[in-house]
Amino acid sequence: xxxxxxxxxxxxxxxxxxxxxxxxxxxxxxxxxxxxxxxxxxxxxxxxxxxxxxxxxxxxxxxxxxxxxxxxxxxxxxxxxxxxxxxxxxxxxxxxxxxxxxxxxxxxxxxxxxxxxxxxxxxxxxxxxxxxxxxxxxxxxxxxxxxxxxxxxxxxxxxxxxxxxxxxxx
Amino acid sequence: xxxxxxxxxxxxxxxxxxxxxxxxxxxxxxxxxxxxxxxxxxxxxxxxxxxxxxxxxxxxxxxxxxxxxxxxxxxxxxxxxxxxxxxxxxxxxxxxxxxxxxxxxx
Amino acid sequence: xxxxxxxxxxxxxxxxxxxxxxxxxxxxxxxxxxxxxxxxxxxxxxxxxxxxxxxxxxxxxxxxxxxxxxxxxxxxxxxxxxxxxxxxxxxxxxxxxxxxxxxxxxxxxxxxxxxxxxxxxxxxxxxxxxxxxxxxxxxxxxxxxxxxxxxxxxxxxxxxxxxxxxxxxxxxxxxxxxxxxxxxxxxxxxxxxxxxxxxxxxxxxxxxxxxxxxxxxxxxxxxxxxxxxxxxxxxxxxxxxxxxxxxxxxxxxxxxxxxxxxxxxxxxxxxxxxxxxxxxxxxxxxxxxxxxxxxxxxxxxxxxxxxxxxxxxxxxxxxxxxxxxxxxxxxxxxxxxxxxxxxxxxxxxxxxxxxxxxxxxxxxxxxxxxxxxxxxxxxx
Numbered sequence: 001x002x003x004x005x006x007x008x009x010x011x012x013x014x015x016x017x018x019x020x021x022x023x024x025x026x027x028x029x030x031x032x033x034x035x036x037x038x039x040x041x042x043x044x045x046x047x048x049x050x051x052x053x054x055x056x057x058x059x060x061x062x063x064x065x066x067x068x069x070x071x072x073x074x075x076x077x078x079x080x081x082x083x084x085x086x087x088x089x090x091x092x093x094x095x096x097x098x099x100x101x102x103x104x105x106x107x108x109x110x111x112x113x114x115x116x117x118x119x120x121x122x123x124x125x126x127x128x129x130x131x132x133x134x135x136x137x138x139x140x141x142x143x144x145x146x147x148x149x150x151x152x153x154x155x156x157x158x159x160x161x162x163x164x165x166x167x168x169x170x
Numbered sequence: 171x172x173x174x175x176x177x178x179x180x181x182x183x184x185x186x187x188x189x190x191x192x193x194x195x196x197x198x199x200x201x202x203x204x205x206x207x208x209x210x211x212x213x214x215x216x217x218x219x220x221x222x223x224x225x226x227x228x229x230x231x232x233x234x235x236x237x238x239x240x241x242x243x244x245x246x247x248x249x250x251x252x253x254x255x256x257x258x259x260x261x262x263x264x265x266x267x268x269x270x271x272x273x274x275x276x
Numbered sequence: 277x278x279x280x281x282x283x284x285x286x287x288x289x290x291x292x293x294x295x296x297x298x299x300x301x302x303x304x305x306x307x308x309x310x311x312x313x314x315x316x317x318x319x320x321x322x323x324x325x326x327x328x329x330x331x332x333x334x335x336x337x338x339x340x341x342x343x344x345x346x347x348x349x350x351x352x353x354x355x356x357x358x359x360x361x362x363x364x365x366x367x368x369x370x371x372x373x374x375x376x377x378x379x380x381x382x383x384x385x386x387x388x389x390x391x392x393x394x395x396x397x398x399x400x401x402x403x404x405x406x407x408x409x410x411x412x413x414x415x416x417x418x419x420x421x422x423x424x425x426x427x428x429x430x431x432x433x434x435x436x437x438x439x440x441x442x443x444x445x446x447x448x449x450x451x452x453x454x455x456x457x458x459x460x461x462x463x464x465x466x467x468x469x470x471x472x473x474x475x476x477x478x479x480x481x482x483x484x485x486x487x488x489x490x491x492x493x494x495x496x497x498x499x500x501x502x503x504x505x506x507x508x509x510x511x512x513x514x515x516x517x518x519x520x521x522x523x524x525x526x527x528x529x530x531x532x533x534x535x536x537x538x539x540x541x542x543x544x545x546x547x548x549x550x551x552x553x554x555x556x557x558x559x560x561x562x563x564x565x566x567x568x569x570x571x572x573x574x575x576x577x578x579x580x581x582x583x584x585x586x587x588x589x590x591x592x593x594x595x596x597x598x599x600x601x602x603x604x605x606x607x608x609x610x611x612x613x614x615x616x617x618x619x620x621x622x623x624x625x626x627x628x629x630x631x632x633x634x635x636x637x638x639x640x641x642x643x644x645x646x647x648x649x650x651x652x653x654x655x656x
Contacts, residue, residue, distance in 0.1 A: 065406025
């Protein structure tokens, strides 16, 4: 059991526990958002273990530092912090959903454990893998169109969010 | 070395938790956060597979991580617009319970 | 048993965090007193010896430890408990990537005076800084108090706005030094360049003045506008005056740390001062040359000292010289921040936001553009 594997299991367990904490928390929305932050940061740590360094930094900065702050902002502005919905009349359907979901997950996990590609050891990583130089080179030579499309998408999102959040369009 | 099947298994578990979150909860904010969790699970799968196929004849191949950057961009855009929709819905009905948005239900 | 990282961690904790932060509280009191033409705090004594008020940091710590710990009624106890930790931990772990010295050879062992020499060190500091925003937000929300909530909301908006600007202002320096590794940045500033070299390169002139007037190759000479913008953005990130809208003492009582007393408030207080040290260390590393002595490169120092005391002792003395230079620059930047804190009035909230989005963001993008043009011109 190398140190990497131990760290992966620790962060993986933390990610699963905080994801469950986010979904199962029935009273406090802010606590759900904080559990989501813990999930994001542990996933960032797992990306570091998988030698994707720039992606890990961007995950913590963008997901953990901006997107969930946006959630918290909306929750605090609208004072939505407590969840007081009465129990629904569809409990059986939800239970069926959960059982079906867990069954499918069990099937997927069994299939993953028998796959020869995944159970083999991954080969050593080449020099410069996952660093910002390689990603920057690739982004601006092979995938430059993706960068332009991403900027257009973000522009559309900014305009859309502005219009949706205005009180009246004058 | 990391056990790669456990990495993809973790991605599957997180995705399932996200799907069950969207299917079970009625609070729109928790549903949006569960969608973010699903996107993160997909990102983990991308990075995991990129680690397996990390080179093409000695040249590093980081296409999976480019995908992840694009997914993070799309997720950020979607959260902004989604929270805008949530704000409009809250202003109209003073609640974020999705079961109350049922005017089009037959 | 990896002894080297443990020694580095202990050094960072003992010297930089626990040692410097109380000294900075003393510096703040004494510098503000000198600037305002008064004596300052000098009553704390130990058997009649007041020692210029240097016992006040210890007195402050004792006072904060012994105060009653109050959690307001109706507050969320768990969030109220963990938010000082979320504010303090990112400030402390950002010290891991700051280079306190260069790379030194002792026979066959290399000594690298960085806690963690990661390739994307600057990005690590920004990622950690974005987590620190949660401390203030959750503190403001969990206190069940109008003024705290206002402070927390203002803090979150201010911090996430200035993170964007902070990242863009250092892109210029990133383009000049072509690395994000902080130890490589400090190493690249270890030389000097000719101030009038452009006369030689483009006009073919020659002269003693052109060859011998040299400036140290510091980031501030390559990117002066970047330095000013980075200092503004990172001081706004730290919520220090003049950007202390979240804890605006005359408007919303004490903002997000209103309902905190005793050591929890002490942790917020300490985290702000530890961030002052981080700002000083980061600015010193990126813009002021880090551990490099101006005009005297490492090889020159070791080369001149070796004939007198041998290479081993010369390297040790060089380590001392470099570390003292770094600490000198850190203290200089702390002095500059204290100067700015005690002379500028507080910005209004809309002024803070328009400074970020309408002034600093376009200026930093223009800075990147101009830097790119100049680099293209200079490097062919």
